Each structure stands twice: as C-alpha cells, then as structure tokens.
Amino acid sequence: MHGSEHALQTQLHDQWKNLDAAVRNNVKGPLLTAMRNAQQVISHPAAQAAAEVAAVELPFNEWPEFLPTLLDNIRGANYDEPIKVATLDCLGYCCERISFLGGEVDQASTDSMLSAIVDGIGSTRPNRMRHAAAGALKNSLLFAETNMEKQEERSAIMNSLMEATRCEDMNVRIVAYEGIVQVAILYYAKLQEYMTTIYQLTTTTIKEDNEEVAKSAIEFWTSLCEVEQDLIDEEEDCRQRGLQVERPCMRYVDAAMQHLAPYLFDTLTKQDEDPDNDDYNLQMAGQLCLSNVSQTVENNIVPVVMPFVNSKIQDGNWRNRDAAIMAFISILDGPSSDTIGPFVSQSVPVLLKMLDDENIIVRDSAAHCISRICLLHVQFIPPEIFPSLLEALTNKCKEGSAKVASQAATAIFNLASAFSDESGGEDQATNALSRYMQVLLQTLLQLVDRANADSDDSSNLRLAGMEAISELISVSAQDNLQLLSALLPEFITRFEQTSAMPVLNEDDKNAKEQIQGLLCAVIQNLYRKLDKATVLPMTDQVMMLLLGVLQTKNSICHEECFTAISSISDALEGDFVKYMDHFSPLLVAGLKNCSAYQVCIVAVGTVGDISRNIEGAIQPYCDGIMNALVEDLKDSSIHRSVKPPVLSCFGDIAMAIGGGAYTPYFDVSMMMLMQASSTEVPQDDEDLIEYLNLLRESILEAYVGIIQGLRDGNMLEKFEPFVPGIMSFLQKISEDPNRDSYVLSKAVGMLGDLAQTMGAKIKNEINKQFAAKLISDAMSSGDASLVEVAQWASQTLTALVAQP
Known part of the structure; x- marks a missing residue:
C-alpha cells in the first residue's frame, strides 16, 4: 500500500476512534454476532469488518470481547465449520492490519491469536478450516515477529506450514507454500534449521504435484534468490565502505543449485501446446526461477546449465529443443560477459537455424533468445554472422506467427540500441547498419501494416515494429539521412490517416492514441536527425497534427507529443516562435495537468527546451507559464518528482528573458527556492535521499540560471x-x-x-x-x-x- 493510502487509512481509523464509545459498541456487538452466522455471505464480510475495527482498538486494549469470542468460535464444539473459517479469516486480517498500521498488541493477546491460528491449521482439522488457517498464518507472519525470535514458537509455526504442504487438499498446499515464501522474505536469518526439509518438500512437489502447487513451490526458490541478491549487494556495499556486514547471505541458492536445476529443467519441458496462450504456466515459473538463480550465483550457473543445453538443443523432441533454448535464455543475464560470451558466439549460428524449426514454439523461443543476445551480449555475435542475422530477422518479421514476428522486431530494436553506444554516435559517416537500413525500415513498415498489428495479441506487432523503426532512425549514420528525409512525409501521411480514425468506444480511443504516441516518437527522432532546411517545409503540417493531439483531453499520448515538440523546437531554434501563439495555451494546460504528473514533467522540460531555443521571444508567454509552475509547487498533492524540474525551469526562463524581464517573477521564484532548500529527509530512506539530491541539484541549476539572467540585465543587486x-x-x-x-x-x-x-x-x-x-x-x-x-x-x- 502506498503512503497516501496509509495516511488515508490512519485518518479513517482516527475518525473511528473519535466516535462515542456507545456508538462503537453498537457496531462491534452485531459484528461478532454476524460472524457466528453459518451463511458465508454474512460471516465473511463481518469477519473483514471486525478485523478492521479490531486493528484500531486492540492496540489500545479496547474491545475486550473480541479475542475471547473468536477463540470460542474456533475451539468450541457448538460452531459450524463456516463460522470457524470466518473467524480464522478475521484473525489473519486483523494481524495483517495491525502490522501495517504499526500498532502493537500485548504479548498474551498475540500468543492467543497465533495459537488459535496454528491450532486451526493442524492435520486433524477439516481441509476448509486448514485452508483458512494457512491463509491467516501467512497474513500474520509480520505480526508474529516476537514469536519468530523464539525457537520453540518459530518451529511450531514452521512445522505447521511445512506439514500443511502435505495436505491432500491442493488449495491448502498452495497457501502453505505462500506462507513459507513469506517466511523466506521476512525471516531469512531464521531459515537454516528448516532448509533441508524445505528443499525436500519443494523438489518433491515440483516433480510430483499438480501444476498450481508446483508453481507455488518454485516461488519459494525464486523469492529466496531475490532475498539473497539483495543481501549479496549489501555485503558488497559494506565491503566497499569498510563496514561490518550485519545481515550475511548464507548462499542457500548456490548450495542447492546443482541439485535443484534438474527439477527446473524438467519444468521447462512442460510447455503449453497452444503458442498463443500466455497464461503463467509451470514452464514460465521454472524459467523465471532459473533466471533468478543465474542472477544470484552468476558464473557458477554456467557449468550446471550448459551440459543440459548442449545435450538437448538438437533433440528430436521439440519440447526438449525448446527447453534447451529457454535454459540458455535463463543464464544470459547473470554470469559475466567473459564467462558467457564464448557460449553466445557458438550459439548464434545454431539459433539462426532454429528460427526455421518445424515447431512454432521453438521458433518463437529461438527469436526470443536472439533478441536477448542482441540486448545483453551483442559484442559476441561473430561479425561474419551479422549479414545472416539481419537477413533472418527481416524474414521472421514476415512470419505468419505474430509472436515470432514481434520477437524479430524486438531483436532489431535491441540490435539498433547497441549502436547508440558506439563511438562517434550520431555524427558517424556510416555504421554497420547503414547498408541494411532501407530493407529493415521497409520490412518493419510492412510489419506494422499487417492486419493483426493492432489486435489484442499480446505480442503487439505495431508496438514492436514502431519502436524498432524509431530506434533505427535514432542510430542511423550520415549516409542514411537522405533515406530518413523521405520517411518524414511518409509518417506525416500516417499521422493524418490516424487523426481521421473514427472513435466509437474506449477501445477505439486507446488504439488511436497508442498509434499517435508511437508516431510522435518516430517524428521526434526524425527531427533530431534531420537538418533545419530539410524539416522546415513540412513543420507547419507536423505542428498542426501535434497541436490537434494536445487538444484532445485526457489523451494517453500527450507525454510523447510534448517530447516531439521539444525536438521540433531544437531543430527550428528561433524559428519555432511562430507556433507559440497556438501552442502556449496547450503548454500551460500540460503544466497544470497535475493528475498526470508524467505529462506535467515533460511539459516542464518542453518549457526549458523552448526557452533555450527562442530565448527572449518566450517573454510574452511567461505570465501563464510562470503562474502554472508556481501553482505546481504550491500544490501539496502533486507528485514530488514534479518539483525538481519545475525549480530548474526557473533558471531556464531567467536566462532566456534576462534580468529585466524576469523581475516580475524574481521574488516568488526565490521564495520557492529558499523553501525547497530547507527540505530534509530521513538519513535511512534511500528513495528520499535520492529525491533530495535531485531536488538540490535542480535548486542549484535554478540559482545559476537566475544569476546569469540578472547579470545579463545588470540587476545583480537584487540577488x-x-x-x-x-x-x-x-x-x-x-x-x-x-x-x-x-x-x-x-x-x-x-x-x-x-x-x-x-x-x-x-x-x-x-x-x-x-x-x-x-x-x-x-x-x-x-x-x-x-x-x-x-x-x-x-x-x-x-x-x-x-x-x-
């Protein structure tokens, strides 16, 4: 739950506490009565409501009837199973809510609540009751912190969860594993005495149980990996800073990896035969876990996985071939480049052949693997293979399977992205992609025009294709500029066609705006690459289209639209001023769009860009702009990430218009900067420390800009x-x-x-x-x-x- 939700919850609870005791009692008594109703439609909502009330009152030693009534419900022979289930749900909710709100309950009450829950999960209880108790125990684990410190009580909790993983009811087993996952996250330091049993339980479950339970068992190892990755990072940070390690990593994953891996390999062969089904299945769970293992143990994973990959990659059974590819994908991110690089080099020719495998699922996995290699290890693709790779990817963009075509387009995107880091950057005369650029762009344009490009297919062809086109434009060298100049009219035409699309319902609106957002990104990159003389004749048309998008209220692509306009202003520099009369009201509306704070941030950036480009010519529009910026800073509900760029923007405007013109805004901007300068954050909150650094950087940028503006206007005495x-x-x-x-x-x-x-x-x-x-x-x-x-x-x- 976010901080704002926590604050709202606290406010509501305070309002409850301020009610007269008699009024509260008139609510509490009927809730306890309703929980004793055998009809679940009555007892279950009553349990949730009672838990919420108890979470407020128990920390103040109020509602003395609550616990005795609930314990009687569970242990009394007079109450039916639905009542016991509702009561256990109530206890679990109550413990969870108390923990979340930071309340504390006396130890005797805590012990009673946990004892009742552990009793309810026992093997002699009915399965429906065990299921409720297992869920309650999972929800209570943070609340049980003191009990988890005591070996005897901790073992009682752990043994009840581990025993429940053997229950004949599948739902009980699943929730029991979810509880064990929570223990791994919350109480990693206490796991050692239980790890052997957990290993035996999880591996048996992965091998023998049904898919849903097996996924829950795999989740334990996936979560354990995430915990150990954090601990390893902490250890490294402590070493670098010369500090003592407070929470050592026990390296359970490294110790278990060799024995666990065969069970995970087996899950990789459990593919869904429907290539279009993207439901989270056992294969996906196993592959995710293996990826997390790889990121945790790094180089140590390679000798464990590569023998499996090599033995199965050309197997006669398609499931084994696909499993080998998925296993290889799993270890691409984790080991060092030097360790995995040679295997990547050897794999590319094999994977290119597998793009034509008879089985569509294998083709999809091969395309996915190549895409990941292009993203993570492009330097290990053998140069002599490069032409074959591009030919294969363009062919796969024409594949009948939308998923395979989408993976191929993503691979092209990742390949292009690798060129953005090349020395020389955008000023290169040529690069390795230049000779293929026309074919690649034509192929991707055909891809986004396919009939199923805007379907609900999760592969989302249009998105993959347009992002690849945009990235290719971004990394193109000088020898492709003529090709790019011919593309701009093409995309203007596409934008005009999109603007004319009818909108009959919300789905039509979202589809239209998604396409417009993608077109904005392409236009942005074209304006970054092409010179002023090339784009100037077409810019009236482009700006008319973009202003039309900004006039559409609540459009999801305003952010991309502002970014495109920033690029246009960079290309046109002073000539951009001709659009300001029509653009400035829409820019101010963007600055005031506090509910969509990302749009607000991008609009602020656009102000800075335009200020630098048209300089003093922005002065006639500054009243509206500055008023909107100051309103943003005064709005206590606005997302905090808006404030740093707004403060920095004061400096951009001051430099653009000079000290004399900035005088009307000087006092208020300095007051805002001084107030922001006094901001303090807790020394142990990394997110807030990062925010404070960003805020201070922006404050200093603003001061520098204002000083320079005042100096240029001979008005430094004001400072x-x-x-x-x-x-x-x-x-x-x-x-x-x-x-x-x-x-x-x-x-x-x-x-x-x-x-x-x-x-x-x-x-x-x-x-x-x-x-x-x-x-x-x-x-x-x-x-x-x-x-x-x-x-x-x-x-x-x-x-x-x-x-x-």
Whole structure:
C-alpha cells in the first residue's frame, strides 16, 4: 500500500476512534454476532469488518470481547465449520492490519491469536478450516515477529506450514507454500534449521504435484534468490565502505543449485501446446526461477546449465529443443560477459537455424533468445554472422506467427540500441547498419501494416515494429539521412490517416492514441536527425497534427507529443516562435495537468527546451507559464518528482528573458527556492535521499540560471539579500554524507559563479571553511569533469579572496 493510502487509512481509523464509545459498541456487538452466522455471505464480510475495527482498538486494549469470542468460535464444539473459517479469516486480517498500521498488541493477546491460528491449521482439522488457517498464518507472519525470535514458537509455526504442504487438499498446499515464501522474505536469518526439509518438500512437489502447487513451490526458490541478491549487494556495499556486514547471505541458492536445476529443467519441458496462450504456466515459473538463480550465483550457473543445453538443443523432441533454448535464455543475464560470451558466439549460428524449426514454439523461443543476445551480449555475435542475422530477422518479421514476428522486431530494436553506444554516435559517416537500413525500415513498415498489428495479441506487432523503426532512425549514420528525409512525409501521411480514425468506444480511443504516441516518437527522432532546411517545409503540417493531439483531453499520448515538440523546437531554434501563439495555451494546460504528473514533467522540460531555443521571444508567454509552475509547487498533492524540474525551469526562463524581464517573477521564484532548500529527509530512506539530491541539484541549476539572467540585465543587486541563505544551503550540502557527485558538482560550480558575478560584495561570505571543503571534496573525487569544475572554482575563489 502506498503512503497516501496509509495516511488515508490512519485518518479513517482516527475518525473511528473519535466516535462515542456507545456508538462503537453498537457496531462491534452485531459484528461478532454476524460472524457466528453459518451463511458465508454474512460471516465473511463481518469477519473483514471486525478485523478492521479490531486493528484500531486492540492496540489500545479496547474491545475486550473480541479475542475471547473468536477463540470460542474456533475451539468450541457448538460452531459450524463456516463460522470457524470466518473467524480464522478475521484473525489473519486483523494481524495483517495491525502490522501495517504499526500498532502493537500485548504479548498474551498475540500468543492467543497465533495459537488459535496454528491450532486451526493442524492435520486433524477439516481441509476448509486448514485452508483458512494457512491463509491467516501467512497474513500474520509480520505480526508474529516476537514469536519468530523464539525457537520453540518459530518451529511450531514452521512445522505447521511445512506439514500443511502435505495436505491432500491442493488449495491448502498452495497457501502453505505462500506462507513459507513469506517466511523466506521476512525471516531469512531464521531459515537454516528448516532448509533441508524445505528443499525436500519443494523438489518433491515440483516433480510430483499438480501444476498450481508446483508453481507455488518454485516461488519459494525464486523469492529466496531475490532475498539473497539483495543481501549479496549489501555485503558488497559494506565491503566497499569498510563496514561490518550485519545481515550475511548464507548462499542457500548456490548450495542447492546443482541439485535443484534438474527439477527446473524438467519444468521447462512442460510447455503449453497452444503458442498463443500466455497464461503463467509451470514452464514460465521454472524459467523465471532459473533466471533468478543465474542472477544470484552468476558464473557458477554456467557449468550446471550448459551440459543440459548442449545435450538437448538438437533433440528430436521439440519440447526438449525448446527447453534447451529457454535454459540458455535463463543464464544470459547473470554470469559475466567473459564467462558467457564464448557460449553466445557458438550459439548464434545454431539459433539462426532454429528460427526455421518445424515447431512454432521453438521458433518463437529461438527469436526470443536472439533478441536477448542482441540486448545483453551483442559484442559476441561473430561479425561474419551479422549479414545472416539481419537477413533472418527481416524474414521472421514476415512470419505468419505474430509472436515470432514481434520477437524479430524486438531483436532489431535491441540490435539498433547497441549502436547508440558506439563511438562517434550520431555524427558517424556510416555504421554497420547503414547498408541494411532501407530493407529493415521497409520490412518493419510492412510489419506494422499487417492486419493483426493492432489486435489484442499480446505480442503487439505495431508496438514492436514502431519502436524498432524509431530506434533505427535514432542510430542511423550520415549516409542514411537522405533515406530518413523521405520517411518524414511518409509518417506525416500516417499521422493524418490516424487523426481521421473514427472513435466509437474506449477501445477505439486507446488504439488511436497508442498509434499517435508511437508516431510522435518516430517524428521526434526524425527531427533530431534531420537538418533545419530539410524539416522546415513540412513543420507547419507536423505542428498542426501535434497541436490537434494536445487538444484532445485526457489523451494517453500527450507525454510523447510534448517530447516531439521539444525536438521540433531544437531543430527550428528561433524559428519555432511562430507556433507559440497556438501552442502556449496547450503548454500551460500540460503544466497544470497535475493528475498526470508524467505529462506535467515533460511539459516542464518542453518549457526549458523552448526557452533555450527562442530565448527572449518566450517573454510574452511567461505570465501563464510562470503562474502554472508556481501553482505546481504550491500544490501539496502533486507528485514530488514534479518539483525538481519545475525549480530548474526557473533558471531556464531567467536566462532566456534576462534580468529585466524576469523581475516580475524574481521574488516568488526565490521564495520557492529558499523553501525547497530547507527540505530534509530521513538519513535511512534511500528513495528520499535520492529525491533530495535531485531536488538540490535542480535548486542549484535554478540559482545559476537566475544569476546569469540578472547579470545579463545588470540587476545583480537584487540577488545580494539572498546570498547568506544560499551560503547556508551550500554549507548544509558540504556536511551531507549522502550528497551525490551531481550535487557536489553543481555546488562547486555555484561557488565559482557567485565569486565571479558578485565579486567583492560576497568576499567574506565565500571565504569560509565549508567552501574550501566542497572544492577539496571535488578535487579528490577522481571524477575528471568534477575536478575540472573544482579547479576553475578554486582559481576564481582564490583570486577573489586575494583582492585587497
């Protein structure tokens, strides 16, 4: 549950507590009575309601009738099974809610509740009751923290769960395994004495039980992998920081891997024979688990899996061939490139042949495997195979199976993405894709035009094809620019056709807007690649289409549309101003779109881009823009990620329009920046620490932009009263152990800018120990760009301080 939901729940509970005791009693008594109704339609909702009330009252030692009544329901011979089931549900819900809300119940009550639940899961109880008790115990595990610390009580809980995995009722076995999964997540340090039994239970279940229960048993190992990955990362972090490891990883997965792997290999042969069925099945569970094992044990997985892959990859049974491919996919992400690379090189020729396998499921897996190799290990594709690879992928884009064609398009996308990191980047005269670009683009355009491209097929051909086209455009070299210039009219035509699509229902609307979003992404990349002279004659048409999209309320593609317009402004620079009269109201609407905060963030970025491109010409539109930005900052309900880019945007606008024009906005923007500068977060919350660094980086960017704008307008005196507050902010940054390198760089740059622009007026303010510490920290960072900033700032400060 998110923090906002937690706050709402707490508020509702406070309102309940504020009701008169007599009013509350008039609710509580009937709830306990209703739970004793043998009809589930009455007892079950009553159990949920009673649990919610008890979660509020028990931590305050109120509602003394609650526990005795529930214990009597479970243990009394007078009550039917549905009543016992509802009561166990109530206990489980209650424990879960108390834990979530941070409440505490006296130990005697806790023991009574857990004892009743464990009693209900016993082998002598009816299966329906055992099922309810197993669910209640799973929900109670966080609540049982004190009990789990005591060996005898912990063993009682664990033994009841492990015994329940042998129950003849499938539903009981599934929930029992879900409980064991929760134990692995919550109480990893307590697992050691139970691991042998859990291993025996899970492997027997994977081998012999039905699919649903086997998936639950596999989930234990998948979850254990995730826990151990986190612990291994923590250990590495402690080693790097010279700290003692507080939570050691016991490496259970590494110890069990060799014995567990054959059971997982067997699940990989349990494919669904319907290639279009994407329901989560046993094969998927096994493959996910094997992937997690690979990421946990890394290089150690290779000698365990590769013998299976090599022995089955050309087997006469299609299930074994497919299992071998899926096993290989599982270990592509985990081992180091040096370890897995040689196997990747050997695999590509084999996989290319398997793209033409007689079985469609094998073809799909082979295409998926090639796609993953293009994503993770493209450097190990033998150069002599490259032409054959591209030919095979273009052929597979024409495959009758939408899934195979989609995998092929995704492989092309991943292959293109690998070129974005090549030295030279977009300025390359040519690259390895250049000679194939026309065929690839034509093939992908045919793919997105297929009749089933916009069907509900999960492979989503249109999405895969358009993303591949967009990425190919993005990485194309100079020798393909003529080809790209011919593409722009093609996509304008497609956009016009899409705009004319009828919308008769919500599905039509979503389909139309998804296509428009994909077209926006393509247009964005075309404008990034093509020069101004090429795009200028077509931009009126493009902007008309994009403005039409922005006029559609609640469209899902506004984010992509703003991003495309940013690229257009970058391409046109000052000439973009001709569109501002029509665009600015839609831009302001985007800035005010707080409910769709991602759209708001992108709109803020668009303001920054346009400010840099049209500079002072944005001034007539600044009232509406600045008002919207300030409203965003004042809105306490807005997503916190909006605030950093908004603050940074103040600096962009100030630089664009200069100090004189920025005067009407100066006081309010400085007040907002000062308020944001005082933000504090807990020292142990990594997410909030990351947010604070982002916020401070944006604040410093804004200050720098405002200083430069004021300097250009000869109005620096307006900034002087704020210098002491800014110095206090910089001192706070100098003392923060959680400060990241980006904030340090901006802080050091800020010192240099202040020294350079304010001069002798701030000589005493800046000649302080914290300033020297910031520069020293940057100098010793080992980051070349940071050192360069520090050297400049140091020289600037030294020259200022040396002045008489």
